[in-house]
Amino acid sequence: MKTRLVELPVSTRDGQFVARYSEKGLAELSFPEVGTPRCGVRTSQRDVPTKILRWHRATAVALKAVLAGRAVKTLPPLDWSGKTEFQKSVWRALRKIRRGQTRSYGEIARAIGKPKAVRAVGGACGANPIPVLVPCHRVLAANGKIGGFSGGLNRKRELLAREGVKI
DNA sequence: GTCACCTTAGAAG
C-alpha cells in the first residue's frame, strides 16, 4: 500500500530539484539529476491540493535560501513516517544546526543520547530523504575533515562555502 | 547471517 506522492519541481540556480509530498507533508527532496532537466516530473499542478501547493511554496523559498547561504525562516511539515526512531532523532538534531554552524558525527551521537552510535549517525545522514533542508551537509568528521556526502562531496563543499564555513 | 557505510577514540608500531 504505497502512498502515492505528489511530485513537484523546484527550479533553482543550481538546477531543478524535485520535491515529493504525502498527505502529511514534505517526504522527499532530490538533487537535480545530471542531464535530466525536467524529465519524468509532473509539472501539472491541476490536481494538486491547495494544501500541498502552499507547502511547496514554503519548500521553494527555504531551499533557495539555503542554496544562497541564508537562514531559513519556515519549513513545510515534514513527513518522516516509515522511518525509524533513531533516524528521526538524528534528523531532529540536524535541524537544530543553524546556518554557518557545523557539528561532528560524534557530537550528534552524544546529542541524541547514543554517544557510541557515531557510524549509525553517518548512516542516518546518508538515509536522509530531505537533504539541504535537513542540513546533513553541516556535519563534518571530528578532525575537521569533510567526511562524506551521498549527494556528492562537491555539493557539500559548495553549500558550506556559501554559508561561510571554512574546512 | 554477512558486509559495508557520510565515524572515531584509542592502542600499537
Next chain:
DNA sequence: CTTCTAAGGTGAC
C-alpha cells in the same frame, strides 16, 4: 607520525 581495531544502527544481498 601511521596503521589497525572495535563499536552501533540499518539496509542490501
